[in-house]
Amino acid sequence: MRLAPYPSGALHIGNARMVVLNNEYVNKHDGEVYLFYDDTIGSPKSLRNTPKAKYVLPEAYDLIKDGLEWLGVKYTKVFYKSDRLELYYEYCEKLIKDGIAYVCFCSAGDFKNKFKDQKKPCPHRAQSVEKNLKEWNFMLEGKYEETTAVVRLKTGMDQKDPAVRDNIIMRISEAEHPRVGNKYLVWPMLEFSWAIDDYLIGITHIIRGADLVKEDFIEDFIWDHFGWKKAEFLHYGRIKFPDMKLSKTEARNNIQKGLYEGWDDPRTWSLQSLKKRGIKPEALKESLLSLGMSISGITFSTGWLYSKNKDLIDEISDRYFFVEDPVLLEIDEVPFEEYMAEPMLLPSNPKKGKRIIKGKVSNKKLKIFISKKDANKLKVGQILRLKDLINIQILSIDLKNNNVTSYYHSLELNREYSIIHWVPYDSNIKVKILKPDGVVSNGYGEINLKSIPLNTTIQFERYGFVNPIKLENDELFCYFTH
RNA sequence: GACCCUAUCGUCUAAUGGUCAGGAUAGUAGGCUUUCAACCUGCAGAUCUCGGUUCAACUCCGGGUAGGGUUACCA
Known part of the structure; x- marks a missing residue:
């Protein structure tokens, strides 16, 4: 094959x-x-x-x-x-000698309108083998310009199917070919x-x-x-x-x-x-x-x-935090000096270990980024969980200035609160993701992304799989997988 | 227009002329889960139409209808 x-x-x-x-x-x-x-x-x-x-x-x-x-x-x-041009020349000549191919000088339009559609032979179809051979050689020698002469195969002008009436098999092209340059002037049609x-x-x-x-x-x-x-x-x-x-x-x-x-x-x-x-x-x-x-x-x-690919990469792609279109979230009344989250690299395979996301709390205040998409869904007074960290209660929402305030609520996991992802305010990395439709999405990712292998898919939780392509100027550039 | 081809769940694909018309994906409900992911369990969903042949038609035949392709001096 x-x-x-x-x-x-x-x-x-x-x-x-x-x-x-x-x-x-x-x-x-x-x-x-x-x-x-x-x-x-x-x-x-x-x-x-x-x-x-x-x-x-x-x-x-x-x-x-x-x-x-x-x-x-x-x-x-x-x-x-x-x-293989010489081969096509050789067999084309045989077809001409066998009287089954001829050199035609009709324009494309004329051939279609006057002959093909009418099921009538064009004047050149009846040329003698000698004449056809002579014209064929003229074609090869460059006597004719492109589109003025072609070789047609006598499949029959009376074919029921108009698509197969005396098709062109060789034509002239003056274009340059990347491999053989201008060595050949006459080229075959695909069939x-x-x-x-x-x-x-x-x-x-x-x-x-x-x-x-x-x-x-x-x-x-x-x-x-x-x-x-x-x-x-x-x-x-x-x-x-x-x-x-x-x-x-x-x-x-x-x-x-x-x-x-x-x-x-x-x-x-x-x-x-x-x-x-x-x-x-x-x-x-x-x-x-x-x-x-x-x-x-x-x-x-x-x-x-995507479904087939997901089956393959889901169990090998490490998980990381990423927030798209970051919105600043301030948390007040945090009862400790520093914080640390230890999410697993791959929950389905704990052996791969954990990553550490940590930072300091100053004046009981903690600043993080969350995604715009999550911020849009927030309501004042709502309690929610920052994944692997703490529960907070929303105090105010100012989407125009991308600013949300809240205060510390509790520490223990409570499944009644919805869980969102976050990235520290003072320790993160810029991330750009190019999507298949050409759209680029921007955000921040956790600092651990600075040391990941490139060209190995990862998953941004609650976002999707991406393939990191390059790390440059403290910015991670990824292709969106699915 | 001429010629050719095709027709099963939303999508893709199975079914020696006899199945309860199966599977995948998408959808949906629930379970599990510090991901709205993944995973598990349910639910729902199709033979284009009209005739014919046959004990029996998704399957064979004919007419409709719909879609695609070719009708290039492109591949």
């Missing part, structure tokens, strides 16, 4: 389905999978400035390799379409190149999305013509990823404009970004695999991925 990514950017969660399915199939049947960079030229030079333009991005080759490595996919060979390559490299099974079912026809047509052994096609349906913009092209544009941080920006939903968020490859694999191979269109729910 083969993985055939188009190297226009890093693999994203949508491309991952193709990868995971191929990998699973190969593992199950003790087969082999090749990595085959589908790096044809993409959009012609003259169309490159449109936002939809598709073209090879040099760094994508490595981004793809990294992504596959992260997913744990093992391939046995690597191919590049851009290495044609695969018809040749799938046979030549000995592919037995092809898994592709339902959006490519019509491509099967072209491959089949050419295999029939040459009398080649056929591969078997398997298809899976379209996935919709609501609320994600899964476009390598768009990601590329936003990175170039500086709107995204890079290929690991969470908004790209690239494998790199998932890794950086602390998503485990197994979780991604399982959630994609659980969708099966159904051909009908489906809607993906990030909930499945």
Whole structure:
């Protein structure tokens, strides 16, 4: 089998389905999978400035390799379409000699309106083999500019299905290719190149999305013509990823404009970004695999991925205190000089030990931060518990100035009081969290966060899982996991 | 428009023509818990529609309807 990514950017969660399915199939049947960079030229030079333009991005080759490595996919060979142009030329010439392909000079619009839609042959279809060969060589020699001449396959202008009437198999592109530069002027279309390559490299099974079912026809047509052994096609349906913009092209544009941080920006939903968020490859694999191979269109729910991932990281992620959008809370009449809380790193595994959060009380006054969200729910007179510390009673609430006052109530845990999290006023660390939608949330975390390992998920209690990325200038920067 | 494909709980997915239509996730109620998390126990929730074949239809056939795809000198 083969993985055939188009190297226009890093693999994203949508491309991952193709990868995971191929990998699973190969593992199950003790087969082999090749990595085959589908790096044809993409959009012609003259169309490159449109936002939809598709073209090879040099760094994508490595981004793809990294992504596959992260997913744990093992391939046995690597191919590049851009290495194989001579092969396509050779077989294209054979098709012309066999009278089954011709050089066509119709414009795209004319061909569609005057001939394809009318089921009529265009004037070039009847050219002699000699004439076609001559024109084909002119194409290769650069006599024609891009969009003025193409090679079409004689699948039949009377095909019932308009999608498969004399498709283009070769066209001219003056664009420069990152690997082979301007060495080649004539490039194959995807279906044609695969018809040749799938046979030549000995592919037995092809898994592709339902959006490519019509491509099967072209491959089949050419295999029939040459009398080649056929591969078997398997298809899976379209996935919709609501609320994600899964476009390598768009990601590329936003990175170039500086709107995204890079290929690991969470908004790209690239494998790199998932890794950086602390998503485990197994979780991604399982959630994609659980969708099966159904051909009908489906809607993906990030909930499945997060649920699978949570199962994996919940028992290994240490717990810490964090308050988002801090609000100052003053506690008066505190009957001791200093305080100390000793919450467990991981309550489900006490062996991991405790952390210590402590500070001093001055003039019976203790100052801490709580989150804005919790502060919003407070009512004057309410008694609540600061987790692992004390119970307090609320005296006044001034949300405009982010200030709440209270006084000490009692020490012992009483489950009737709701429990909230807190961070000392004078001993804390700034925390920034980048979320998948690009929103950054700010707050303070407990001081122990200064000495945690990076790139290992942690849980901010009553907030969520995050993956700490860097500690700089006394500020911890994290990616939000879920 | 033409052509192709698909149709089961909100979502995803199971069910040799015979199951009480199962599971996952989400939802909901309770339990447990110094996290509103996790965990445990309940509850609720689906065969698009109309015909046909059959002792028996989610399953096979036909017509509707709805959704998706292709109709690119993109992949």
